Amino acid sequence: MLIIALILIPSLAGISAFFIRNDPARRMLLAATAVIHLFLSFQAVSQIPLSPANCCWLALDPLGGLFLMITSLLFAVVSIYSVGYLGREGIGEKKDFVSSYFFVNAPEAVFTGCLLLFLATMTMVTTSQHMGLLWVAVEATTLTSAPLIYFHRHHRSLEAAWKYLLICSVGIAIALLGTFFLAVAASNQDIPLTVNGLMTHASNLEPTWLKAAFIFFIVGYGTKMGLAPLNTWLPDAHSESPSLVSALMSGALLNCAFLGILRMFQVASSAGLAPFGQGILLILGLASMALAAIFILGQTDYKRMLAYSSVEHMGILSFGVGLGGAGAFGAMLHAVNHSLTKGMLFMVAGNALTAFKTKSTLEVKGMLRLIPVSGALWIAGILAITGSPPFGPFISEFTILKAALDQGEWLAAVLYLSFLAVIFVAMATIGIRMAFGTPENGVAMAKKEPVLSIAPCIALGALVLFLGLYVPPSLDVIIHEAARSLGFL
Amino acid sequence: MANLADMIMILLILTNFALLGSSLLGMCINIAAFQGIIIGVLPFVTGQDPVSIETAVMAAGAMALKGVVFPWLMFRAIRETNVKREVEPFVGYSTSLMLGVVGLVASMWLAGRLCLPLAGKTITNTSLIMPVSFFTMLAGLFLIVARKKAITQVLGYLVMENGIYIFGASIVMERPWLVELGVLLDVFVAVFTMGIVIFYINREFDSIDASRLAHLRDWRRAKNASAPGI
Numbered sequence: 001m002l003i004i005a006l007i008l009i010p011s012l013a014g015i016s017a018f019f020i021r022n023d024p025a026r027r028m029l030l031a032a033t034a035v036i037h038l039f040l041s042f043q044a045v046s047q048i049p050l051s052p053a054n055c056c057w058l059a060l061d062p063l064g065g066l067f068l069m070i071t072s073l074l075f076a077v078v079s080i081y082s083v084g085y086l087g088r089e090g091i092g093e094k095k096d097f098v099s100s101y102f103f104v105n106a107p108e109a110v111f112t113g114c115l116l117l118f119l120a121t122m123t124m125v126t127t128s129q130h131m132g133l134l135w136v137a138v139e140a141t142t143l144t145s146a147p148l149i150y151f152h153r154h155h156r157s158l159e160a161a162w163k164y165l166l167i168c169s170v171g172i173a174i175a176l177l178g179t180f181f182l183a184v185a186a187s188n189q190d191i192p193l194t195v196n197g198l199m200t201h202a203s204n205l206e207p208t209w210l211k212a213a214f215i216f217f218i219v220g221y222g223t224k225m226g227l228a229p230l231n232t233w234l235p236d237a238h239s240e241s242p243s244l245v246s247a248l249m250s251g252a253l254l255n256c257a258f259l260g261i262l263r264m265f266q267v268a269s270s271a272g273l274a275p276f277g278q279g280i281l282l283i284l285g286l287a288s289m290a291l292a293a294i295f296i297l298g299q300t301d302y303k304r305m306l307a308y309s310s311v312e313h314m315g316i317l318s319f320g321v322g323l324g325g326a327g328a329f330g331a332m333l334h335a336v337n338h339s340l341t342k343g344m345l346f347m348v349a350g351n352a353l354t355a356f357k358t359k360s361t362l363e364v365k366g367m368l369r370l371i372p373v374s375g376a377l378w379i380a381g382i383l384a385i386t387g388s389p390p391f392g393p394f395i396s397e398f399t400i401l402k403a404a405l406d407q408g409e410w411l412a413a414v415l416y417l418s419f420l421a422v423i424f425v426a427m428a429t430i431g432i433r434m435a436f437g438t439p440e441n442g443v444a445m446a447k448k449e450p451v452l453s454i455a456p457c458i459a460l461g462a463l464v465l466f467l468g469l470y471v472p473p474s475l476d477v478i479i480h481e482a483a484r485s486l487g488f489l
Numbered sequence: 490m491a492n493l494a495d496m497i498m499i500l501l502i503l504t505n506f507a508l509l510g511s512s513l514l515g516m517c518i519n520i521a522a523f524q525g526i527i528i529g530v531l532p533f534v535t536g537q538d539p540v541s542i543e544t545a546v547m548a549a550g551a552m553a554l555k556g557v558v559f560p561w562l563m564f565r566a567i568r569e570t571n572v573k574r575e576v577e578p579f580v581g582y583s584t585s586l587m588l589g590v591v592g593l594v595a596s597m598w599l600a601g602r603l604c605l606p607l608a609g610k611t612i613t614n615t616s617l618i619m620p621v622s623f624f625t626m627l628a629g630l631f632l633i634v635a636r637k638k639a640i641t642q643v644l645g646y647l648v649m650e651n652g653i654y655i656f657g658a659s660i661v662m663e664r665p666w667l668v669e670l671g672v673l674l675d676v677f678v679a680v681f682t683m684g685i686v687i688f689y690i691n692r693e694f695d696s697i698d699a700s701r702l703a704h705l706r707d708w709r710r711a712k713n714a715s716a717p718g719i
Contacts, residue, residue, distance in 0.1 A: 057667075132668030139675040143682055150686070155693045159702040162686055166642055169679050170633065170649065176672065177626070177653050183661040184605065208603065236705040295707055304707065 002044045003058050003127050006068075007120050010037055014116030018109050027083045030112050034072075034079035037119065041072040045478065057130040057194065062481030063266075066332060067259050068126040069478075070339045071252040075119050077456045081347050082115070082244045084452025088354070096154050097357045103154040111151050118144040118248070125256040131179050131193045131263065135172070138224065138260055141253060142168045148248075149241040160233075160240035167233040168224050175220025175260065178213045182267070185209035195263055202271035214268050214277055218284070221260035224253075227284045227318060228291035231311050235295070238307035239359065243350025246303065250310040250346060251339035258317055258335070262486060265321065269487035274324070282322030282412060288315025289419040296426045301359045302352070305430060306345055309385055312423055313338040319416060320400040321486065323407060329483040330399030336475070337392035337467055338385075344460035345381040348374050351453050352434070361430050366439040373454045375435050377461050382431035384464050386424040392467035494534045497527055498617035501655070502593065505628040508648060509585040514574050514640070518563045521644055521651075524625075525555025528651055528658070535618070535659040543666040547673070551654065554677055559647060562684050566640055570691040577698070580635040589628065596623035605660065618659045625652030639690055639699040643683045650676055 013033040020026045045065040060068065086108055093102040105111075121144050124137035142165065150161040183193060185206040191197055198205070223230040238246045261281075268277045292312035299305040313334070320331025351374040356364045367375035384391035387398075397420065404413035471479075504524045511517050529552030532544050540548075567574070578585065600619035629649025633642045694701050 130665075130668065132665065133671065136668060136671030136675055139679070143675065143678045146682055146686070150689070153689070153693075156704055158686070158689055158693055159705055162639065162690065162699070162702055163705075165679070165683060165686060166633070166646065169646060169683075170630070173646070173649055173653060177656065180653065180657045180661050183657075187661065212603065235707070240705065299707070 002040060002047070003060060006037065006040050006044060006123050006127070007058075009033060009040070010116045010120040010123065014113045014120060017113040017116055020109065023086070023108060026109060026112050027086055030116065031079045031083055033116060034076040034119070037123070038072045038076040041068050041123075045069055046474075048478075048481075057133050058124075058127045059129050060127055061129075061195075061485060062478050063262060063485050064126045064128075064259065066478050066482045067255050067335070068123065070255060070336055071119070071122050071126060074251045074339055074343045075122075075248065077460055078244050078247050078343065078347070079115075081247075081350075081453060081456040084450050085242070085244055085350070086111075087452075088450070094152075103152060106147065106151050106153060110147060114144050114147045115245075115248075118148065120144075122252055122256050125259060129194045129196065131182060131195070131198075134260060134263060135176050135179050138175070138221065138257065139169070139172045141256060142172060142224070145245070145249065145253065148245045149237050151242050151245070152240075157240040160236040163233045164237040171220050171223025171230065173220070174216055174223070178216025178220055178264070181209050181213035181216060182264075185213060195266055198267045199270040202267060205267075205271050207271065207273070210268060210271055210273060211276060214264055214273065215280070217261055217264040218280060221257045221264075222284065224257035225261065226254055226257075226288070226311050226314050228288040228311065228315070231288070231291070234311060235304045235307040238310065238346075239301055239303040243303070243346050243353065246306070246349075247343040247346035250307070251343040254310060254314055255335055255339060258314065261318075262321070266486055274487055278322045278324055280322075281318045285315045285317070285319030285322055286412065286415055286419070288312065288318065289416070289423075293419045293422040293426070296423055299426070299430065300361050302361045302364065302430065302434065303346075303349055303359055305361065305427065306342065306349060309423070309427065310338075310342060312419070313342070313385075316397065316400065316416075319412075320396075320403070323400065323403045323409065323412070324488050325403055325407065327400050327403035327407075328486050328488040329479060330396050330403060332479045332482045333399065333471070334393065334396035336479075337396050337464065340460050340467070341381060341384045341391070341393055341464050344377065344457045344464065345385060347453070347457050347460075348377050348381060351449065351457070352378065354453075356439075361434060363440065364434045365437040367435045370439045371449055373449055374457070377454070377457050378431060379435050380461055380465075382427055384461075384468075386427050387420055388424075390465065390468045392464045395468055395471070494531075495617060497530065497534065498621045500527055501621050501625060505625055505648070506586060506589055508628060508632065508644075509589045510582050512576050512578075512582060514567060514572070514576055514638070515564070517576060517641070517644055518560050518567075521647055522556050522560040524648070524651055525559070526552050528552075528654055529555065531655065531658045547666055547669045548658070550670075550673060554673060555647070555651070558677070559680055562680060563640060563643065566684050566687050570687065572638065572640070572691070572696070576641055577637040578635055579637060579700075585631070585635065588631065592627040592631070593620070593624050596620040596627060599623055618655065622652045622655035622659075625649070625655060628652075637698050637700050639683075639687050639702075642699055643680060643687070646683070647676075647680065 010033055013029055017026050044060055048060050048065050093104055096103055121137055121140040128134040128137050146161050146165045150157050189204050191201040226234040265277050289312050292308045295308045296305055317331045317335055320327040355371045367378055384393055387394050504520050507520050508517055529548050532548045533540055597620045626649050629645045632645030
C-alpha cells in the first residue's frame with residue numbers, strides 16, 4: 001500500500017504540475033511532494049520485512065530500500081534548491097555565455113512535471129521485484145529525464161539530450177534482450193521472473209542462457225550507469241543540463257541503473273555464477289576508474305570533471321561488488337556517500353556557474369572571495385569526493401581497499417589506489433585553483449548568496465561529514481542486509 | 490503452420506536487406522512498417538497452443554503501433570522538417586548490403602552456438618527465429634551508426650526493437666501482459682520523444698543531420714563552439 005502511494009503521489013503531482021499556471025504554487029507542490037515522499041520512504045524502509053514476500057511485483061527489500069532512501073533524500077534536498085533556482089531563472093530570453101546568442105528555457109511547468117515523474121519512475125525502479133517491470137521502469141526514467149536535460153534550449157543541451165535519449169534507449173533495449181534471455185533460462189519450469197522466484201529456483205536455471213543474460217544486463221544497464229566504455233553520453237548530459245538535474249542524474253539515476261545490474265547479480269550468484277559475475281564487475285570497475293582518471297586530468301570544464309568523477313565512482317561501486325565480501329558492504333556504503341557528496345558538488349557548481357557565467361576551470365578563480373560559502377563547500381566537497389578523511393567517502397573507499405588487501409588481490413588493490421591517487425591530484429589541483437585567488441575583473445561582484453541555493457548544499461555537506469565520523473546503526477543494518485542479499489557476508 | 494512461419498522469417502530477412510539497400514527515406518519507413526506488421530502476426534503462427542486473448546490483443550496493439558502510428562509520426566516529422574528524401578549514408582548501399590550478408594552469417598553462427606532448452610513445451614516450429622531476430626537487431630544497430638539523419642537513427646532503433654520483439658514473441662512463454670504493455674508504452678513514448686527532439690534539432694541546426702551534433706567533446710574543442718547551422 002505504502003509502496004503504491006510512493007509511486008502514485010509523485011506521478012499525480014507530476015501530471016497536475018503540467019496544468020498549474022501559477023509558478024509559486026507549482027514550486028510549492030514540488031517541494032511538498034518531495035518532502036512527503038521522503039517521509040513515506042523512511043516509513044516504508046523502517047517496515048521492511050526480513051523475509052521478502054514472494055507474491056508481489058512491487059515490494060521493498062533491503063537492497064531496494066537503500067537505493068530508495070538515497071533517491072528520496074537527494075530529491076528532497078534538490079527540490080528545495082530548485083525552488084530558488086527556478087525563481088532566479090525567470091522567463092524570457094537569456095544570453096548564452098559560450099557562444100553569444102540568445103535562448104529561452106523550456107516551460108517551467110514541463111520541467112517541474114518531468115522532475116516529479118522522474119521521481120516516480122525512479123521509485124518504481126527501486127521497488128520493482130519483477131525483471132520485466134524493472135526494465136519498464138528503467139526505460140521510463142530515461143524518457144522522463146530527457147526533457148530535463150533540454151531545459152536551457154540551446155544547441156549544446158539539445159545535442160546532449162539527443163545523445164542521452166538514443167544511446168540509453170539502445171543500451172536499455174539490449175537489457176530487454178537480456179531479460180528475455182533470462183526468461184529462456186527460466187522457461188524449463190515455469191519459474192516466475194521475480195527476483196525472489198528466480199533466486200529460489202536458481203539451481204534450475206539454464207547456465208548458458210543465464211550467463212548470456214548477465215552479460216546483456218551488464219551492457220544494457222551499464223550503458224545507463226556509465227561504466228566504461230559505455231559512458232559516452234554521460235559527460236555531455238551532465239555538463240549541459242541544469243545543475244540540479246545533474247545532481248539527480250549522478251546521485252540517483254546512475255544508482256538506479258546499478259540496481260538493475262545488482263538484481264541480475266543476485267540471481268546469478270544464487271545460481272552459483274558469482275565468480276563469473278564478480279570478474280566482469282571487477283574489470284569494468286577498474287576500466288571505468290582508469291578512463292575517468294584519464295579524462296579528469298587536464299579537464300577544462302568543471303561540470304564535465306564532476307561527470308567523469310561519477311564515472312569513476314560508478315567504477316568503484318562495481319569494483320566493490322566485484323570483490324565481494326566486505327567489499328560489497330563498502331560499495332553499498334559508498335553508494336550513499338557518493339550520491340550525497342556528488343549531489344552537493346553539482347549544486348555548488350551550479351552556484352559557481354551563476355556567479356562566474358562560465359564552465360571553464362581556467363576562468364573561474366577566487367570562489368572563496370566572490371561566493372565564500374559555496375567556495376568553502378566546493379573545497380570540502382572536492383576533498384570528500386576524492387576520498388580524504390574525515391568525510392564519508394573515505395570510510396567506504398577504505399573499506400573496499402581493505403577488502404581487496406584482505407583477499408590478497410594485490411594487483412587490483414594497487415591499480416585501485418593508483419587511479420584514486422591520480423584523480424585526487426587532478427581534482428584537487430583544479431578545485432583549489434578555482435577556490436583561491438582573486439576573481440577576474442570581468443566578473444560582476446555577486447550579491448549575498450541566496451539561502452535557498454546554499455542551505456541544501458550545507459545540509460548535504462553536513463551529512464557527508466557526519467557519515468564520515470559515525471554510521472548510524474539503522475543505516476548499518478540496512479547496508480549489511482543489502483550486502484547479504486547480494487549473497488555476501 | 491510451419492511453412493507459414495518459415496515464410497515470414499524469410500520475408501523478415503528480405504525486409505532487412507531492403508532497409509540496408511534502400512536510398513529513399515520514405516521507402517525505408519514503409520519497409521519498417523511492413524516489418525512491424527508481419528512481426529505482429531508471429532505469435533499466431535509460431536505457437537502450438539491456441540493464442541490467449543491477452544496475447545492476441547497485445548499483438549494487435551503492437552501491429553497498430555508499429556505498422557500505423559510510428560510510420561505516421563515519422564512521415565509527419567519528414568514533412569514538417571522539409572528534409573531531403575534521401576537516406577544519406579556514411580556507408581554506401583552496396584557496402585551496407587555486403588555487411589548485411591556478413592551479419593546474417595554471423596547471426597546464423599551465433600544462433601547455432603546457443604541452443605534453446607528444448608525440454609517440454611517449447612514453443613517454436615521454425616529454426617530460423619533466433620538467427621532472424623539477431624540479424625534484425627544487427628541491421629537496426631547498423632542503421633543507427635551508418636546513416637546520417639537523426640530520423641534514420643530512430644528508424645534503426647525501431648528495427649532493433651523489432652528484432653528483440655521477434656525473439657520475445659516467439660520464444661519466451663511467460664510474458665505477463667502488464668509487462669508487455671509497459672514495454673509497448675515505453676517504446677511508444679521513446680519514439681514520440683525522439684520525434685519531438687527531431688523537431689528541435691531541425692529548428693536549431695536547420696537540418697536533422699545527426700553528424701552535426703558534434704560540439705560536445707573533451708579534446709580538440711574549439712575555443713568558441715561554432716554557431717549552429719554552419
